[in-house]
Amino acid sequence: MNDLSRAINEQRAALEGAWSRVLDSSYVVMGPEHAAFEAELAALVGATDAVAVASGTDALELMLRATMPGGRDVVVTAANAGGYTTTAARRGGFTVRYVDVDAQTHLVDPDALLKVLDERVGVVVVTHLYGRAADVAAVRAVCEPRGIRVVEDCAQAIGARTDEGPVGSRADAAAFSFYPTKNLGALGDGGAVTTSSEEIAARLRALRQYGWDAKYRIGVDGGRNSRLDEAQAAVLRTRMPLLSAQNEARRGIIQRYAAVGASGVRVLPAEGAGHVGHLAVVVADDRARLREHLESHLIRTDVHYPVPDHLQDAFRDEYADVSLPVTASLADRILTLPCFAEMTPDEVDRVCGALASY
Template sequence: MLHDIPVNDLRRASPAQEADLRAAVERVLGSGWYVLGPENEAFEAEFAASVGVAHCVGVGNGTDALQLALLAVGCRPGDEVVTAADAGGYTTTAALAAGLVPRPADVDPRSLLLTADTAAAQLTERTRAVVVTHLYGMLADVAPLRALCADAGVALVEDCAQAAGARGGEGAAGSLGDVATFSFFPTKNLGALGDGGAVVTGDPEVAERVRRLRQYGWTSKYTSTVPAGRNSRLDELQAAVLLARLPGLPGWNARRRAIVASYHEALGDGERRMVHGAAAGSPAYVGHLAVLVSPDRKADRRALAAAGIRTDVHYPVPDHRQPVLAEAARGLRLPVAERAAETVLTVPCFPEMTDEEVRRVSAALAAL
């Protein structure tokens, strides 16, 4: 009897890393320092260097990273933030928490990513920031977005939660806009053993504002000068785990790319295709999620389940159809994002998948 192949299995990552993780945890246990200490400082320095930017600020999670980054680039209550409508709603959540107004935008029908054209359609004179999500681990075409934002005088924020380690001709994910955010949720390509996040930027003033915002708005201990300050810090255990794991990221990303390349070869490039299959060999793609578009998702899910292959949907509800935005976005039509919500289908992809499992998923995709 063949076993079911999960979409992800975090237990499989730990055995190979056990010695490194135990050493990291023991170091923190022995230090007596558990929040914003030497591990966080070391991780911030190494992660900034890996992205190729001057500053990294560790925070509590990727949603907080978005919220604090938006505030740090100058968004104020009532300002509008343009965001891809198919990217899971995280920017919308962060914007609403900061008192901002999310403006969901449509996406490119092939890449399902935000473009300068789709963002421009939602820009108004109240827009203060555009957030581009490198969805599923694929670097968006940032240069035209940067030009659009520069022209409009608004900030460009990269949401790199799904794209740690992705690298294009102009540099790594996180180095291409004014500020960028990461999540280290355990399922991410660089995952902690709990929640974690970071804001990275080349701008020392933006970095300093995030440092204050993440800790009560303090400029110095017990003196709050920045409104909307929070408690959102990366704890030492997570920082130590992330430090231990960071060197493994390029290898895990390469494995993810190889897995999606195999699915792409099996599925072909017709109406049913891997969304980023054609980029599966490129360093601009890190295979965070292996997502196909399916003209008949229900039937495909059934066929894959029968072959013992688990699936998921990222994401079934576009931002402008979320109940929290229903009123504000009434009448807004974003046809590509709406169609994507009905047709995207996620199949298993994680670095520890066996070759046999990759063959089984590939064969099942070829049979669809």
């Protein structure tokens, strides 16, 4: 599905240089690499501030804590994105409510939102799933008149741009993950939140470091230790200039798959700058048969994601009355094909050939 060693080997000299800068500086946490990375990330996504943290899940949780309006306690999200927002929201002490998705895009359906909004809802999370930018403006049009904040989950879509602007700049705040398999990946965990609100940025900076408003002085309750270390910041700064070309390579791979036109298989398209090709996902009439066929050609596949959040064993009893028909139907039919920027032309040809012979 992804061979991380290829990128590491190709970038080895630059990565060693990044590590050397950290060693020479003697800073290990929140030093010059960290500060420079935050500035460069904010510029990339068109926000005024970026606040780096220890992981994408921490980014989601702290973003929800920093944006939840007073007197409200419900987070609304899609249930088809791996449970990360659910985990973060529950860890933050919030109630999670789910909205169904559009059958074609697999993204939050703005029309379905109206069925789940009430005075308890404080934040709606828009996930840019598989690398495709969602229609944030449509969600804001539904939410903002009701005093509900809209935030973006950009973990799979860094670098995506639409006519509205880059993902990460179109809502109250946006969370990013730099897990190694992401389009912009560290050599370990990492995350960040971007925002153009001074108030939200200040709250995030306090929350990521014990709730301090000055050293050893806690001014915000609910803080934690969640900091992106210098080494990972240096790695991400080294890789950021490569992002655009790698996103283009990923898009090209998915477009090759889509051009095959396999019977009973729909490849989700990845056309234009609004999609960064994070995952190559297909919808199959018979997923098990397609997966077996691909495995017979020595092609590994995966499912992103097999169990919708409201059906997870840990809390499915809470959502026994929840019905998300589109989400449930897609979970039984989606399949992910290999897609990473370092794939060789022969490997892409082999996947295309296997699809064509299905």
